[in-house]
């Protein structure tokens with residue numbers, strides 16, 4: 001069963017990487033790979049560096065995101081990347097707008113890329129989805145203000161599957177929301193909710209077991 005699911009996911013990611021549906025995108029798709037997981041992280045869209053580095057959250061926002069996971073859930077970047085499936089609202093870099101910041105994907109591009117995410121939810125049937133940033137949160141629930149949704153757990157249905165949703169703010173340096181009140185306390189509360197979620201607790205225990213195993217084999221040499 002798991003083998004069949006892994007094959008489906010591997011094929012899905014291979015097809016996703018070949019996708020060229022949106023002509024205004026400025027890169028080819030970025031994927032975190034076919035990671036079988038009960039947990040999905042949904043980012044917004046890659047920046048200019050991720051397509052070159054060939055992984056999501058590869059630059060400054062990623063540093064903050066992985067620090068959050070290490071601090072609250074005890075999982076370092078390697079553990080997070082190898083145990084959580086990374087999706088995004090759009091998988092390609094949208095390019096810059098006239099002010100020099102990253103262009104927000106257009107509704108047609110979001111619709112195109114949502115088909116990939118729907119398939120991922122159908123294949124993985126995750127227990128927990130963590131949307132990161134307002135654009136990602138909006139794909140699941142209303143988000144007029146981050147204050148209304150950060151620090152809460154929602155039950156959401158999408159693609160015929162019901163799961164928990166714990167939104168996080170975007171960790172990019174461009175927005176100070178998560179560093180100042182009330183965002184700072186709400187973000188910490190949301191990260192504690194993520195850490196205490198049974199799906200994350202299972203991943204975190206598995207990551208600790210594999211670190212202990214690796215250390216024991218090193219000592220045995």
Ligand code: SF4
Nearest residue numbers: 019021022092112113
């Ligand atoms: S943004 Fe998504 S749908 Fe559009 S080309 Fe990239 S992968 Fe395909």
